[in-house]
Amino acid sequence: xxxxxxxxxxxxxxxxxxxxTGKRTAVTLLPAAPDSGVVFRRADLDGALVPxxxxxxxxxxxxxxxxxxxxxxxxxEHLLAALYACSIDxxxxxxxxxxxxxxxxxxxxxxxxxxxAGSVEQAAPRRRIVVxxxxxxxxxxxxxxLEPAEDLSVDLSLTLRRFGVLTWxxxxxxxxxxxxxCPARTFSPLRHALPVKLFSLLTGTSVARGASLNNLLVYALxxxxxxxxxxxxxxxxxxxxxxxxxxxxxAGAEVVGRITAFRSSHSLNQxxxxxxxxxxxxx
Numbered sequence: 001x002x003x004x005x006x007x008x009x010x011x012x013x014x015x016x017x018x019x020x021t022g023k024r025t026a027v028t029l030l031p032a033a034p035d036s037g038v039v040f041r042r043a044d045l046d047g048a049l050v051p052x053x054x055x056x057x058x059x060x061x062x063x064x065x066x067x068x069x070x071x072x073x074x075x076x077e078h079l080l081a082a083l084y085a086c087s088i089d090x091x092x093x094x095x096x097x098x099x100x101x102x103x104x105x106x107x108x109x110x111x112x113x114x115x116x117a118g119s120v121e122q123a124a125p126r127r128r129i130v131v132x133x134x135x136x137x138x139x140x141x142x143x144x145x146l147e148p149a150e151d152l153s154v155d156l157s158l159t160l161r162r163f164g165v166l167t168w169x170x171x172x173x174x175x176x177x178x179x180x181x182c183p184a185r186t187f188s189p190l191r192h193a194l195p196v197k198l199f200s201l202l203t204g205t206s207v208a209r210g211a212s213l214n215n216l217l218v219y220a221l222x223x224x225x226x227x228x229x230x231x232x233x234x235x236x237x238x239x240x241x242x243x244x245x246x247x248x249x250x251a252g253a254e255v256v257g258r259i260t261a262f263r264s265s266h267s268l269n270q271x272x273x274x275x276x277x278x279x280x281x282x283x
Contacts, residue, residue, distance in 0.1 A: 003125055003126055004121045004122060004123070004124065004125060004126060005034050005035070005089040005090055005121075005122045005124045005125070005126050005127075006087050006088055006089055006090070006119045006120065006121055006122060007031045007032050007033075007034075007088060007089065007090040007091060007119065007120060007122055008029055008030065008031045008032075008088065008091060008114075008117040008118065008119060008120075009031070009117060009118030009119055009120045010031070010117060010118060011028055011029060011030050011031070011117065012028070012029045012113055012114075012116045012117035013026065013027065013028040013029070014026075014027055014101070014109075014113045015027065015101060016101025016102065016103050017101060017102065017210045018074065018075060018097070018098075018099030018100070018101060018102060018206075018209075018210050019063070019075055019099070019102035019105075019186070019208065019210050019211055019215060019216070020060075020061075020062070020063060020074060020075060020099060020200075020206045020207050020208060020209060020210065021074065021097070021098065021099045021206045021209060021210065022206075022209030022210035023097050023099065023210075024097070024101075025095055025096060025097040025098075025099055025100065025101050026095070026096045026097075027079075027093060027094065027095050027100065027101065028093070028094040029091060029092075029093060029113065029114065029117050030091070030092040030093070030094060031090070031091075031092070031120075032090040032091050032092045033090060033122075034090060034122040034123065034124035035090070035124055035127075036090045036092075037051060037052065037053065037089070037090060037252050038051070038052035038080065038083060038088075038089075038090070038091045038093065038249065039051050039052065039091070039092055039093070040052065040066065040071075040073045040076070040093045040095060041092055041093065041094050041095070042070075042071040042073075042095055042096075042098070043094050043095065043096045044095075044096045044097060045070060045071050048068065048070035048071035049068070049070075049071075050066045050067070050068050050070075050071050050072070050073050051066070052066060052073075052076065052080060052249060052250060052252075053250055053252050054250040054251060054252075054270065054273045054274055054277055056068055057247075057250055057270045057273075057274075058072070059266065059267050059270060060074060060266075061207050062188075062207065062208070062266075063075040063076075063077065063266065064076055064077040064243075064246065064247055064250075064266045064269075064270065071098070072098050073095070073098060073099075073100070074098050074099040074100070074206070075099050075100050075102065076100050076246070077242075077243050077246030077247055077266070078100065078102075078106065078107040078110055078242065078246060079093070079100050079107070079110050079246070080245075080246040080247075080249035080250070081107050081110075081177070081181070081182060081242050081243075081245040081246035081249070082107040082110035082111045082113075082114050082182060083114060083249065084174065084177065084245055084246075084248075084249055085107070085111055085114075085174050085177040085178040085181075085182050085245075086111060086114040086115060086119065086174070086178065087119060087174055088114060088119060089122075089126060089127075090122065099206075102186070102210060102215045102216075103215065104185060104214065104215055105185035105186045105214075105215040105216050105217065106182060106183050106184055106185040106186070106231075106239070106242070107181075107182035107183075107242055107246075108182050108183040110182070111178055111182050126253075126254055127252065127253035127254065128253055128254045128255075128256060129251055129253045129254070129255050129256065129276065129277075129280045130148075130256045130257070130280075131146050131147060131148050131149070131255065131256060131257030131258075131276070131280065132148055132280065133148065133279070134146070134147045134148070135272065135275045135276060135279060136272065136275075137268045137269075137271035137272040137275060138268070139265075139267070139268060141262065141263070142262060142263040142264070142265065142268060143260075143261070143262055143263075143264075143268065144244065144259065144260075144261045144264045144268045144269055144271075144272045145259070145260045145261070145272075146255075146257045146258070146259055146272060146276060147257060147258045147260070148257060148258070149256065149257050149258035150256070151171060151172075151173065151256065152171070152172040152173070152254075152255060152256055152257065152258075152259070153169075153170065153171045153172055153258050153259065154168070154169065154170065154172055154241055154244065154258070154259040154260075154261065155167075155169040155258070155259070155260045155261070156168050156169065156237055156240055156241050156244070156259070156260075156261040156262075156264065157237070157261070157262050157263070158236070158237055158240055158262070158263050158264070159263060160189070160219070160236065161189070162220075162221060162222035163219070163222060163236075166234060166236055166237045167234070167237055168234050168237040168238050168240075168241055172241075172245065172259075177245060180232075180238065181238055181241050181242050181245065182242060183231050183232075184231065184232065184235045184236075184238035184239040184241075184242055185215070185216070185217050185231070185235065185239060186215070186216055186217065186239055187216065187217035187218070187219060187224075187235075187236050187239060188208075188211075188216055188217070188218060188219075189218075189219055189220060190218050190219065190220035190225065191220065193208065193211060193216065193218050196208045197209065197211055213225075213226050213227065217230070217235070217236070219236075240261070240264055243264070243266060243269065244259060244261060244264055244269050247266060247269035247270055247273060248269070248273060250270070250273050251273050251276055251277055252277075255276070
């Protein structure tokens with residue numbers, strides 16, 4: 001594992017529609033200076049900058065968001081997880097609309113885009129937060145917990161109607177994340193997906209307006225209904241791990257610790273990162 005920060009070797013662009021807004025966004029990944037972290041830039045709003053840090057996190061419906069007085073970034077978690085998987089610490093991400101494209105619903109195509117950009121080592125040490133004491137965020141029986149460990153790993157469980165308890169456990173080194181976690185797609189029960197999309201289209205709200213079977217796993221009656229089925233037997237819990245990793249990037253440093261999660265959510269993930277940043281020291 002490199003002890004030095006990395007950024008893109010050269011710019012790469014891609015585009016696609018947002019899961020919630022349904023609007024097309026053009027994205028360009030650009031190199032950034034050491035210690036600058038990940039920063040989004042809204043080209044359509046006079047270059048307004050939105051740092052990917054927990055201080056700017058916003059709890060949105062079914063996604064993670066970032067907000068300053070000048071701009072909002074929506075559904076950033078998959079791209080942030082892809083940056084983690086590819087060891088990118090510093091990046092300037094140009095966007096001409098508010099939502100990161102959902103593409104196929106996973107981070108697989110985002111990893112491919114980041115790899116096309118390549119990476120270069122920078123003359124600055126990688127920032128790390130080593131968890132020194134247990135901490136958690138909780139909402140009733142749902143929780144996300146961090147505990148001391150030598151490496152980043154996860155033990156995640158979720159419960160879904162007709163599926164029972166679904167789990168995924170394992171190390172979260174970058175190679176494993178790129179291969180085993182980033183291809184996992186976002187999902188929704190059919191009983192939620194269709195009414196929410198219809199309500200959004202009728203009212204103009206930005207929830208699931210761009211959702212389709214091409215970018216969202218839809219399940220009902222104990223099975224997934226998308227043509228082609230699942231990429232992994234445990235694809236659904238793997239995607240929850242992907243979401244946690246993307247949200248964990250908002251700490252602005254590599255996190256070392258063991259994650260335990262039960263029925264996690266973006267809201268719980270963000271709350272845990274706030275606790276982490278408040279309690280931990282960056283080395």
